[in-house]
Amino acid sequence: MKVLKSTVIENKLVSNRVYKLSVNFESAIKPGQFFMLKTLDNSFLLPRPISVNDVNGSIVSFLYRIEGMGTKKISSLRVKDELQLFGPLGNGFDMNKLKGKVAIIGGGIGVAPLQYLLKVLEKKADLYLGYRDSENMYNYSELKLYANKTVTVTEDGSFGQKGFVTDYVPYDLYEVVVACGPEIMMKKVIEHCKKNKVKCYISLERRMACGMGVCLGCSVETKSGNKRACKEGPVFCGEELI
């Protein structure tokens, strides 16, 4: 884990309220890990936990949606501006456990950490994407490039299948399922996987203050007691979660 100032290489609007930010960072990063990002001014207090969207050599990219004052301020950074970042943080995906036939399910901005994962899985995983509508298909074209096959579902049917993505996954065909998205979507995925006796891994999002395991603001209740989303997570085995 490193704490440093880095220079913005790009920070562009890619979709409705969604930006892609790239900075230089030379160190090993696992899919599913995240960084704490902050502008250098004092316009907001705490760094924001943002998952790694992609890694290209020494360039790390983040895909984030403006949700509040922190992400709004980060979105105003221009090329060559400096920002503070520390990471990589969290456990990330255990690649040794993602063997055999793998389905990856992403919902909304929850697709952000999946691009790098798909890339490391070398186009072997099937991808199931759920978006609200065709206007909010974050990261779609890039994600598709790294998947074996892609099924897209929009709630209003404006692109691909209509409805909820969790209803379009043939769970029993897979050995492992990975999901990241809204809480309700991930709950559904856990239920389906349990029913079909398929192992699943869930990447959780939580409010965090420190991002490194000391504040206990992001505690997650699991069958083996409280775990920290920032340290033992953000990736959890679905069966472990309560």
Add this chain to the structure above:
Amino acid sequence: MANLKVKAMGQMFKNPILTASGTFGFGEEFSEIYDLSILGGICSKGLTLLPRSGNNGSRLWETPMGLMNSIGLENPGVDKFIEEELPKMKTYGTVVIANLGGHCEEDYFQGIYKLNESSVDIIELNISCPNVKSGGMGFGIKSSVAYTIVSKVRKICKKPLMVKLSPNAENIPDMAIACEAAGADGISLINTIQAMAIDVKNRKAVFDNIYAGLSGPCIKPVALRMVHEASKAVKIPVCGLGGIKNAIDVIEFIMAGASLVQIGTANFIKPTIAREIIKDLSDFLDEEGIKSLDEIKGII
């Protein structure tokens, strides 16, 4: 180079910069980032006699230059602390302070008995955590109540005892005097300020406990005033905390009368901040031609 050493509560601190309870865990995560032996001391995560899993619902909420928390004293309990965390903390080469909270007198006593036999250097007695419904808060509001519990703890406590005051106390000078009279070796203040946030769309309080503790730079002026009041009222060392984010803030607390300070929420802003503050503090004193902190302590 200025002399940053501080002698207080029977301990020699390398400098006045300690890290505050609840913002530094037991140090392990930070030890992976920088050498903790540069610190004046580390206050442990708030401990209770038995393990606690903490509060349900939202635990964090950012405000303009502040942070509200309702963690609810999630901690492994005193036994596990002594067994697993303390041995690691003792390797960091700095003063180790165990922060102990409780829900009733007996909890405090049992915790003290156990810590007496451990290698902790100082016990910081938390009589102020506002998050635990069933107690905590009660001890830190009325001076007479605080006097009773601190006196009883003092009788059995073999370690230097620093009492952490709540800003929600009825009267800070009275509270400081009560703790000194009860035999405290020092006091630290302020703990978080009781506060509230409302989620207007859902028409409910953000926190399950309704109220939560506010910390961060927004509380610094209040903390500074209270440290000033307490310092004028007692002779025992005062450890100031509340919103400190840079060396200038530290100087302010020392000028207001603090012997030591604690860095809390700022550890979240940047994990290396305590290290930077120590360096900047030394540089500032050199620039100002100040040779020792005693020259500026309590000059206001």
